[in-house]
Amino acid sequence: MKQLLFAFLLITILPMGSKAQGLKPGDEAPAFSLKNVDGRTISLDDFADSKGVILIFTCNHCPYSIAYEDRIIALDKKFKPLGWPVVAINPNDPSVQPLDSFEKMQERAAEKGFTFPYLFDEGQKIFPQYGATRTPHVFLLQNMKDKFVVRYIGAIDNNYEDETLADRKYVEEAITALEAGQMPATSFTKAIGCSVKVKK
Amino acid sequence: MANAQMAHGPVKVITFAELQQEMNIQDDTLRVFNFWATWCKPCVEEMPCFTEAGKSFSQQKVKIILVSLDLRKHLESRLVPFIEKNQISLPVWLLDAPDANAWIDRVSPQWEGSIPATLFTRQGQKYFYETQFECNLLKSYINQYLKP
Numbered sequence: 001m002k003q004l005l006f007a008f009l010l011i012t013i014l015p016m017g018s019k020a021q022g023l024k025p026g027d028e029a030p031a032f033s034l035k036n037v038d039g040r041t042i043s044l045d046d047f048a049d050s051k052g053v054i055l056i057f058t059c060n061h062c063p064y065s066i067a068y069e070d071r072i073i074a075l076d077k078k079f080k081p082l083g084w085p086v087v088a089i090n091p092n093d094p095s096v097q098p099l100d101s102f103e104k105m106q107e108r109a110a111e112k113g114f115t116f117p118y119l120f121d122e123g124q125k126i127f128p129q130y131g132a133t134r135t136p137h138v139f140l141l142q143n144m145k146d147k148f149v150v151r152y153i154g155a156i157d158n159n160y161e162d163e164t165l166a167d168r169k170y171v172e173e174a175i176t177a178l179e180a181g182q183m184p185a186t187s188f189t190k191a192i193g194c195s196v197k198v199k200k
Numbered sequence: 201m202a203n204a205q206m207a208h209g210p211v212k213v214i215t216f217a218e219l220q221q222e223m224n225i226q227d228d229t230l231r232v233f234n235f236w237a238t239w240c241k242p243c244v245e246e247m248p249c250f251t252e253a254g255k256s257f258s259q260q261k262v263k264i265i266l267v268s269l270d271l272r273k274h275l276e277s278r279l280v281p282f283i284e285k286n287q288i289s290l291p292v293w294l295l296d297a298p299d300a301n302a303w304i305d306r307v308s309p310q311w312e313g314s315i316p317a318t319l320f321t322r323q324g325q326k327y328f329y330e331t332q333f334e335c336n337l338l339k340s341y342i343n344q345y346l347k348p
Binding site for chain 1: 237239240241242269270271272273274298299300301302304305311312313314315
């Protein structure tokens, strides 16, 4: 009986544990068209003239996202002039995490002076296509003219706690490699983050 | 980083090497490592299940450790007050290892990096779940993994 119960529990728990198949480096980036904090709609196609896009799933409430906010602004300031702008997307359902509502996003963007679009994944249709599992979660996209291709997935650097102690700046290293016509030496990293908030 | 274990009230601050040492013990005690943080809502929701399991299995060879991934700078301001407010008696270790890419796979290659996540170890066997537990399920897993 116990065995049976265990088997039953195992079957019921499995769907919770299974993850949507995410993108891998080399995959084509799915298109999106989402509302920005300034009210405009921003699409991936709008960046047809850039070399690429630093796409970052992030949000207001998560302490790891907050710890990286200044570094995200710095990335945009450094790389937008070189043709690699930051685009941030909040993937969370505000009915689960009210601090991540569109209005709160507008407030946060104004407070911090975000220099990049901060988009709302309304209906949560985009994050599963990328396979974003946490915030912050970076997808570095290279513009191949007919499509955008994922070149790096993971963390911004290797120290969430203290930027000055980070001795691997994964996103910067990847862009530097791509600028030199090479593939990034590190194309995938893992990081602790806040899970994307969805209704149960 | 060569920081020795430091006691901060109820919390022990540890390096990944120290955590790994505990994960690699191969005796017949079932160790349950629950990775959580005060800011993680589902972690806080499932915490009573771990506290309850700690009581239910107190006479058996079960050791439950709450491994906090709170930021080191939030130790005094958030973690310690949380433990005191919720009267948590289970051991709480703050994992001070900000290069997560270096150790996530060493806890489990299955781990994507979100929390809550829980690792069970006993006699060299490892079982990993990146999910929020319900109390009955947690108990049934502990019972199952305690069997020789």
